[in-house]
Amino acid sequence: MSNAGKGPRLWKKPAQAGRQAHWVVKDGSKRIATGCVAKSFEHRPPKEAEEFLANYIALKHAPERKLRDVDLIPIADVLAIYHADRRDGFEEEVQQRRFDSSINRLNDFFGLYMLGEMQESLTKKFVKKRGNQGGARRDLENLRAAINHHADQNLHHAVIKVKLPPKVRHETDGSTGAKLLGCFGLVGGTARCRQFTAGDTRGKRSRRRSIPFVTLPGSFLSVSTPAPAQLPLQQPRRAANMAARSSI
Structure with missing residues (x-):
């Protein structure tokens, strides 16, 4: 997918003369500042930047919650509805952040496609781009859950399936x-x-x-654990000699 076809996403804008590096939202030709300064060692956006992006996407799309034809429903709408309904179900902050990152990756790739365009060739391209089969599978599981959630809300009636890559074997x-x-x-x-x-001592x-x-x-x-028959207990020599004498 070309950059023009991608949905809103976070980008670490390099430092310029008199200005620090900072995180911005790239949306086509638009650049929206998040207000988050980017540190030199950061490779992932901070929590505040991810929340800014989530709010931006929610306000931009404001998806309609009504029954529509799948050829008229952007996958970005499906993801936005699922994100809004599911995120608060995670109790731990780290789970929320992982969920945000997964939805953002899915939106970057699938956001501008219509739900009716969902097919196996798209998921294969996503797996290749993701570069991590296990991570791609987890993201696509979220996409499948989002589509199923959309159908459960009676927002579409067509059966849309998401082809998952095979599990990584151990x-x-x-x-x-x-x-x-x-x-x-x-x-x-x-x-x-x-x-x-x-009678044995160390060294003997x-x-x-x-x-x-x-x-x-x-x-x-x-x-x-060996059975007792395999390892018979040996009586001490002194006890054995006493037993022998008493039998005489």
Whole structure:
């Protein structure tokens, strides 16, 4: 999408002679100051700038809440209604900010399209532009929720679907646990441990015993507890000798 086709968005305007860098709203050829000074190390706009943008979009669009044909409904209206109805449902400020950022990204890309133009090719372009499949999927989940919310309000009747990219897969075969076991020398199906008998002291030779363990699929680390039959308790030598004498 060309810059001319993008919706309102925040832009960090570079410092000029006698003026600091600051955040502005870019809306086509318009530049609207937010009143927020931009710090040199900032890569994301501050909370105040995001709130300014949200209010600007709400006042600019003021979407009509009435039944319309999907070919006459800008996706920007769908997002604005969902944002207005959903945002206060988040209790934590960080959740609100993430929600604002997601809606702003969606509005930047889809805002000027009509709801009837929604198709898989658009979502694929969005995923490519986003550059992060997991993040793109979360944004598109918000778009899908916004469209469903719009339909639930009886503002359109057509069925509009949003094609999501596949979920990012993670290791679930237990290989992570196996790698960790390898770090501790627990490989080959047994773990080596020392077993001290009565009368042993530090520095003296001790017996070694293999303890079987099991790594469960999908688990990070799982070591089984040996059954008593596998590790019989050894009586102290002195107690054993006394038992032998009493039997004579």
